[in-house]
Amino acid sequence: MTKAQLFITCLGDQFYTSTLQNMTRILERLGVELVFPPEQTCCGQPLYNNGFEDKTRPVALNFMRAFAKSDAPIIGPSGSCVSMVKHHYPSLFKEGTSEHALAVDIASRIYEFTEYLVNGLKVTDVGAVYPHKVTYHATCHYLREMGLKKEAKTLLNSVKGLEFISLKEEETCCGFGGSFSVTFPEVSRVMMENKVNDIIASGADTVVMCEPGCLVNIAGGLYKAGSKIRAMHIVDLLATKESS
């Protein structure tokens, strides 16, 4: 039986319980035996991206130890958090140390959710039904650091009833940028508003993405703009069974 470990991300943990439940359901429905290491907290990216490499190290160690108890692949619903572990953890530790070896090991078996479905399990149809006009925002780290250009769209393509609508400037950042959003709130605001305006102009009733952070930003922006467009994590869309 295929085994995997759930990495829920701190943002997912704080704000998106139902998304995490849906991720669990989809994977278990596909026959994956899941482990959830409760010691996990955050990948440390907020500290790392602010330049505090020293202060990231203990957070990364906590993460690595939590997931080292099993050698199963690690699956997270965030291209950004997964990329942090995959691409930056090994650089945190000195080569030749046991921590570095562990970081390399952990980095080699962590996958973003859609990446794991499409490229790992070779599943492109999870049996979802979502008869709506859906547009897609390509989140930055998912797209550029993880290099995931087709996975989300492949999965959306198999959803019954779904009408896909291309988003203008699909690959332009929404202005979240982690702590960027609170360091430069006015720049973040105008970037978010541009993104929200493009989403509204698309004519879709749903916008979907693979990143809890960008989702918090875009969903909040749509609400503030008085729009009824639903902003969803792709996990939630893929878990949909009938029209909602």
Next chain:
Amino acid sequence: MSETPTYIGFEEYSEHVPVSIPSAVQQATNRFVSGRAARVAELPQWEELRQIGSDIRLHTIENMDVYLAQLEEKVIAAGGHVHWAETAEDANRIVLQLAKEHNVKTAVKSKSMATEEIGLNHALEHAGIQAIETDLGEYIIQLAGTGPSHIIVPAVHLKKEEVAAIFSEKLDMNAPTDPIELARIAREVLREKFLTAEMGITGGNFLVAETGTLVMVTNEGNGRMCSTMPDLHVAVVGIDKVIPDWESLTVFLKLLARSATGQKLSTYTQFITGPRREEGEFGPKEFHLVLLDNARSNVLKDPIGREVFKCIRCGACANVCPVYKNVGGFAYGSFISGPIGAILSPQMLGTQAARELPYASTLCGACADVCPVKIPIPKLLLHLRRRVAQGDAFALPTISAPIHATATLASLALAQNWIYRLGAHLLPILNPFFRKNNWLSGLPYPISRWTKVRPLPPFSASFRNWWKNVPLKKRNLRDD
């Protein structure tokens, strides 16, 4: 723009961006972005060219002393003069000295980032020498009294109506808003200057060490006028512009115009090797090359940070940067703006004055995707953030005390899952006080910096309990 800024307040500027700037900037940059994409699509070997360009630049950075020595030797052999300027002041002094020796009253200038960097116009003005910018964009901002807001389109932040207003005021006329008419007016004014100026001042895009050749890539023809009409041509060029040979130049000429303006080749590409050799030949009597260091040698000591000197100043990174496109170039507080400015200024001016700049990016990575010489801009931003936050061999930390304290606490809490879980348990207490329509708004500082822009979902953190309490066979039910 001549004085080195003591502090660049990106955030403060970003709160009061003049409303006309983003739309003017986006109009121009979007055109460049689609032009670039079209030219790149025509060239199947584009990615290979980028890699070769990157390799050559890295090689040159690592052997800069060798190539600079060769360059000097060849320029002198071609009859030119070479001056080494360690600082901006040195460079200005050298140019002023040359102007005095040649009795210069008026100097015509073509667009040059190096002379913006050292504030040469100010220095000339102080000495009573009229310096006239002859690139249309530079001419406009000189009239307006500002610095450039984009590497290749210095007046990108201005709309034609604003340019007409500047012309009307400064040239004492009633200028129309038609861009072609405006260019005609500028040309008329400038033509006379070209004919009377005793000195031409230019920058340079590349310096070919092999032959001591200054390469200028321009579109308006003014660069050629500046470098050929007056009897004295002075080029002020950063030492980072040196490249080994003509073979490498072919790579950069392919990369530069395509990345910058979406052209296969710019209208004018000039190769200047020394002054004119005999009467009747085209060109100035004297050619002087001022090689500008101005902190570059220091930056070159940092094996990570020095990758910034791979830059060929195309501006493609700014054209795709969603931050730059919404704040414009002045936010970066220095002669060079956009993502490349965010990694150059903190190194040239220091992480005290420019400590906000490495953070002025969402790390979206769009810049690195288009950089023709593959500068890993996000990686360098992170490198400089580390310099700001914790210091390194090149600088002491300059982060503010509250942010440092916050990071220390966060590190502690996130490394101990019981503290993290306690926090996650307590946060939902906030929900009832700030909740409206299933969103939280008006939260206290520092979360207020988030909620002033958009609301926050309620804190939930109930997955852990669900996982613990709901057995496997019931997890698939929807109403738990």
